[in-house]
Amino acid sequence: MNKPFSQACENNRAPILQVLQPLFESKTCVLEIGSGTGQHAVWFAQNMPSVSWQTSDLKQNHAGIQQWIEAFPAPNLLPPITLDMLANDWPEIVYDGIYSANTAHIMPWDGVVNMVNQGAALLVDGGHFCLYGPMQYNGQLEPQSNRDFDARLRQQASHQGIRDFYKINHLAEKAGLQLQDDHAMPANNRLLIWQKI
Numbered sequence: 001m002n003k004p005f006s007q008a009c010e011n012n013r014a015p016i017l018q019v020l021q022p023l024f025e026s027k028t029c030v031l032e033i034g035s036g037t038g039q040h041a042v043w044f045a046q047n048m049p050s051v052s053w054q055t056s057d058l059k060q061n062h063a064g065i066q067q068w069i070e071a072f073p074a075p076n077l078l079p080p081i082t083l084d085m086l087a088n089d090w091p092e093i094v095y096d097g098i099y100s101a102n103t104a105h106i107m108p109w110d111g112v113v114n115m116v117n118q119g120a121a122l123l124v125d126g127g128h129f130c131l132y133g134p135m136q137y138n139g140q141l142e143p144q145s146n147r148d149f150d151a152r153l154r155q156q157a158s159h160q161g162i163r164d165f166y167k168i169n170h171l172a173e174k175a176g177l178q179l180q181d182d183h184a185m186p187a188n189n190r191l192l193i194w195q196k197i
């Protein structure tokens with residue numbers, strides 16, 4: 001069976017690493033929520049060898065993630081754990097970093113709420129929560145390509161859709177996270193960085 005493959009992951013992994021590396025390379029253990037194919041995980045683990053990279057996703061994606069891990073094994077790359085933002089199955093350990101890409105517009109809003117609240121609860125003080133993906137600002141979705149993407153998402157499933165930055169940031173602030181950066185990324189994406197205070 002071929003490994004699952006995302007061209008977007010190939011395109012965005014280097015610019016994401018550029019932002020994450022200075023922040024994460026001094027971390028011990030990072031939890032990735034919604035690892036998807038596993039491509040980001042193998043790349044970040046290779047490039048930040050001192051960080052234990054914990055992959056996670058819904059059970060149905062584990063086999064694909066595992067294939068990528070087997071193709072690019074690294075001592076700091078951990079096999080996936082099942083983490084469903086709509087279930088109450090959070091690990092009982094703490095992390096000093098959390099990373100999630102392209103998940104907030106896919107999972108239902110309740111999942112986003114849990115991801116931010118529970119994610120913040122799992123972080124040590126001073127730990128960072130990094131969220132990558134397209135965002136809406138000031139009630140406006142820009143540019144047209146993001147509006148088209150949002151329409152396709154909502155057509156696929158009514159619970160999907162590009163989220164509002166201010167709503168996510170409001171959740172984050174209530175959960176004890178302080179926004180440190182909001183990076184503009186290629187292809188009209190953002191990389192939001194919060195620190196637990």
Ligand SMILES: C[S@@+](CC[C@H](N)C(=O)[O-])C[C@H]1O[C@@H](n2cnc3c(N)ncnc32)[C@H](O)[C@@H]1O
Pocket residue numbers: 006009033034035036037040057058061083084085086100101102103106107108111
């Ligand atoms: C578009 S993919 C992004 C995957 C990968 N992070 C990337 O950037 O390519 C969306 C991911 O969100 C995950 N996801 C959807 N609903 C979820 C939920 N309720 N809990 C956890 N992950 C979820 C999917 O399984 C999938 O891996």
